[in-house]
Structures are given as C-alpha cells and as structure tokens.
Amino acid sequence: MKENPTNEQLRDTMQEGELVKDGFLGDDQRPVDQIVQEDMALLTTAGFTAERLGAAMRALTHKGMAGMGEEVDAGDYLVKAEEYMGLIGCPFKDNHRAAKRNTTATHKATGRTMMWTDLGIHLIQKHGFFQGKGSTYRLEPLELAAFLGLEAE
C-alpha cells in the first residue's frame, strides 16, 4: 500500500542519525501513523489515555529532578533523572523543544525498571507515539500503564 507522504517525511526525521543517533523507529517497518494507531487502540481498549500516561510519567520525572542526577525515593518508586545540556526538537515539528533528560524509574515492589526521556513523554502525551519496536526508548503501552500503577477507566 502507498505510504502517506507526511508519514514518509516523519519516517525520514525519525531515522537513525537524523535527530538522535539510534532513531525513534528501531527495526519497526510499519508507517508511523500505523504504529500510533495500533498502540492507541490497545491503550484505549484497556481503558487508558495517552494523556494520563504522559502526566504520570512527567510527575515521576519531576520527583526525580529534585535529585539533580541522584536517585530519589519517590514513594513506590526509585527515580533518577539525568540531565544533559541543550534541547531537542520534536520530530513531529510542532515547535516543542524538550530538555535532554533521561528518567530511570524502578518500582520498589516488583523491581521493574523503565526508562524514558522528556521528548519521549511529549511523544506519548501529545502524539500517542510510543516509538518503534526495537528502538532504545520503546515502551509497551500496557506494560507502561501497569508500571505506573494506573487504574483503567
């Protein structure tokens, strides 16, 4: 099937070595809007919204930021937010520039660890994009929802 040209442009910007070294797509061959659709379908069917996930991630990152790069005890989680200088533009070209910040959160009870960036939060919250399968920062929507301890609505 023909690919939507806006998708093609997105795919180009998300390629390895364009905005970030490893790209946003991993080895995922699906068009970007299909990745978004399929993840969002899973998520909404399970009773979550990307908006809520993003907000919960951001809240954890904010708690982690108090540690300025050190691990912080944030209730059920241990959170570490590492920062680097500079800003990175969103590949969807919406004039959002995110801080280069890496959040690593560990759920104390289960020992599970998840990792995301500020740009990653924006991609999920505003574009429903959980990144391509096989990429460094890919998060499975339902695993993320469970990790964040959200209740289905």
Place this chain on the structure above:
Amino acid sequence: MDFSVILRTVGSLALISGALSIIISVAEKVLNNYGTCELDINQGQKKLSVQGGSSLLSTLAAEKIFIPSACGGKATCGLCKVQVLEGAGPLLPTEEPYISQQEREEHMRLSCQIKVKGNMRLMIPEELFNIREYICRVESITDMTYDIKLLRMKLPEGETVTFKAGQFMQFYTKPYGKVKEEVFRAYSISSKASEHDHIELLIRLVPGGICTTYVHTVLQEADQVRLSGPYGDFYLRGDCEELIMIAGGSGLAPIRSLVYDVIEKGLPHKMRFFFGANTVRDLYYMEEFAQIERDYPQFKFIPCVARPEPQDNWTGETGFVTVALENQVDSGDGKEAYLCGSPGMLDACIKILKDKGFTDQTIFYDKF
C-alpha cells in the same frame, strides 16, 4: 500484421513521448530556473547576487553568512529565523508552528524552509557578519572526567578567531556509522578569548547524541574538523560589582573563558564561581581554579558535591549547588549572574536568584 501498423505505432509513440519530453524540459528550463537573484541585506548595507532555487539558509551559508540553527534545516528547532521584508512569499505550513503572531507581523521567517526565488530584502543582525567558518586540526583530545572530553583545536596558519568570552561555536561532524549526513551542534568555547589561534570545547557524552558520540568515539587527534562561529549573546555585561557564576558539568566551559577574560583585562569585578557536581569524579579543572583563587583574591571558587563518598575525603561544600547559592548569596544588588548547565539546574538556580532580587536583566544564560 501490416507493416504500416507497426510503423504507425512506433512512429506515433516516439512522436508523442518526444513531444512530452520536450515540453517537460522546456518547462523545467522556464520554471525551475530562478536565475540570479539580488539579496539586499540591512537596507542596502550589503548586496549579494546569488543563484536562486535553494533555501535561504544554505544560500546565505554559501555566501559566508551563517544563521544560527540547531537541527540543520529539518524544521525541528525553529532557531534559524530571519527577518525577510520582501520576496519570501506567503508563510508556509511547515513554518506555522514556529512563528508567533508577533513574529508574523515582523516578517520573521524560517530561513531553512523558504527558497530564494527572486529578489529579497532581509534584515540580519550585525553581529552575525562576524561569524566565519574555520577548518581546524584537532591538536589534542583529553579526558577531563569519565564522560567529558576537552577538545583542543588549532586554526590554520595565519587565521585567527575573535570572540567574546562566553560565546559558542557550532561543531560539524562528518558522516559516520549510521549517520548519513553532516550534523552540527553548538558548544561553548572554554579557551581564553585572548588566544586567537586555538579553540577549546568541553564535550560531555550524551546518550544517543549524534555529535557527542562522534567526538567521544570517532574523532582522533590530527583529524580535520569544521567549526563556525562565534554565536550567542552570553557574554560579560559587567555593569555591576560582583559576578555570580554558576555551572554544572560541561557548563564550566564558557565560565572558564569568562573568568580568564575578567582577569586578563584587569577588570575590578569580584567573582564567585559555584561549580556543581554529583560526585567527586564529576569534578575537573580543580587545580587550575584553585590556582586562580590563590593568585587573584577577587576570585572565589566554590565547588559543590551533592554526594561525596567517605573515601573521597571531600572538604568542600556538600549538597546541591542550589543550597550553596541559597546560603552564600545574600541579595541581587550590584550583581550579575552567569549560568551554564542543564535545563533543570538552570531553572532551579534562576528561581533562587529571582527570590534574591535578581531580574531577567541581570541573569544571563544560553537558551539552546
């Protein structure tokens, strides 16, 4: 089959495809040839004759006028704005998210998106004319900490660079590995402004960073590198008695340059430099700043370590740089603050400084 049918088939197909290709090539000659275009910069101050058809950003770069940009024409950073008074055509959909209503009225445009298609009238800030391109040789790459490298580069014989302490350069990588195109990123200059034939940059490895990975793993001594600059309005104002300097990580770079500038020019300003690090192994240039402190009583160096280990025998400030700032700076009167570091640290420090009476006019930091 009749021979004439074959002839007619081949003949008419050849004729029609020939006619179509002639039409296309004529159209291309007429429509795609923008000819020579006149660029009028700053109301006739500078006039350029350029070949039309490329983006304004690359056309200007070919004429050695470098507009600061961070993404390299991908329309994701929105930094390459230029005031185009005439000849840019209507605002493009790709520009829309980046141009505010006020900027629209001022005719600001994204220079990487608009094409030069005819004569144009532009306004470009004077200081951008000072920006040049330098092909340097890497003289040394030194490990300052486990993730920060000092890159010292020598300019070609006979060339010099003049910059204000605190400004930054753009560093261009060559394609490597999966990076297919040249990429550039901005780094503050850490060397002395009085040293005109060398440029030093401090580069911290960013996970997934295209440019920092290049510097940390690919670049070798004696390699050629391309730089452009100097850029930025982060430099000494000095309209005060004391300078409060705050840095974390590789943010030390422009502060080092600033400190040497004040000392070498013999300026009377008192200086206090708060340098934040998480652990002792994140500290560097310690001996050098300690020496400056001994030689020049006007300068005070305050390294802060958030979490020193017992075996480090750390005797300096313990805790975040914000704590030291809160305790040691009483008010913003007669002071200017110069900050460089990660966005979270900047935000936290700016909040404290504003509580102490610093204002937007007395706090300076780079926004890239």
Place this chain on the structure above:
Amino acid sequence: MPQISPFIIFFASIITSNMILSNFLGMCSYLSVSSEYKTATGLGMAVTLVLVLTTVINWAVYEYVIVPLEIEYLQYIIFIMVIAALVQILEMGMDRYMPDLHAKLGIFLPLITVNCAILGVTLFMVIRHYGFFQSLMFSLGSGLGWWLAINMLAAIREKLKNAKLPPGISGAALSFIITGIMAMAFIGFSGIFTIQ
C-alpha cells in the same frame, strides 16, 4: 449515444457514481492518507485539481491525436504518459508561482501520478463518448466526489481515534468496514440519476 446533460453527469459522479464508493478506484491513497482530516483535505484538493486538468487534456489528446491517427490501441500508454508529464509540470509551476499551495499539496502530487481514479476517469470518458463539457463536468464531479469520500472517512477515523475497539480491528481493517458502510449508504442515492 444518449446526450446526458453535463450537470447531471456532474451530480451523478459525486453521488451515484462516486469514484470510491461505487467504482472503488483510487483506493490505495484513499486508505493510506485518511488518518487525518487536514491531510485528507489536501489530498482531495490535489486529486480534484489533477483530475480536471488531466481529463481535459486527455480529451483533447484523444480527439485530436489518437482518433485521427487511429491508434486507439495505444491509448493507455499515451494517457499515462500525459498524466505523468502533466503532474511533473504542475509541481514545478506550483513551486514557482504558488509556494503556499505547493507546500500544502506538493507532497501529494507524486502519489497522484499513479492514482487509478485519474486514469479511470479518463478511460470512462472515452468509453462513454463524452464531449468536452461532459468530460469537464465529469472530471470535476469525480474529483469532488473523491474528495468528499476521503474527507468523510478521515472524519470518521478521527472520531474513532479514542474509541474502544475489539483488538485487531484498528487500522486498515476498520477503514475497509467504514468504506463498505458508506458505500452501502450511497446506494440509497441510486435511481436519482444514472450515467453508467
């Protein structure tokens, strides 16, 4: 050959003989570019524009080149070449004189060159022996009909973005189901006018 009024052809090609919903032509771009209303509008506009231009030019090519030379058996090749050349020139011309329109539609033009609705309309025109005005109104109507269909699908898909769906149905499968239902709804119009 019955002379149908061009205006009847115009309305019929939007409603009863819709390129997508009754002829199922131009499906690939219809399905892949319908996830967003805004881009769907862009593509619809571009298809309409290219349809009208190519049909009119192909009509002239047919009447004044193909028929006199008696090379009807070559019409497919010739029509395709004309469409490809025209889209190329159109893109260059747009880039030069209408940069904002080019920024909106330009990315769709290469996609349109191989859109079967474009060739389909030209071929229908030949088969049905349309005159100039009939061809003009037919192409305009077909373009608008195509535009209407893709906008409807895009609007519905946007509405369904946050809907709870059975797993496995999202994406292409859902688009086909929606299109099928829309096509069935359009059957309700049949009988108002008939042109095929």
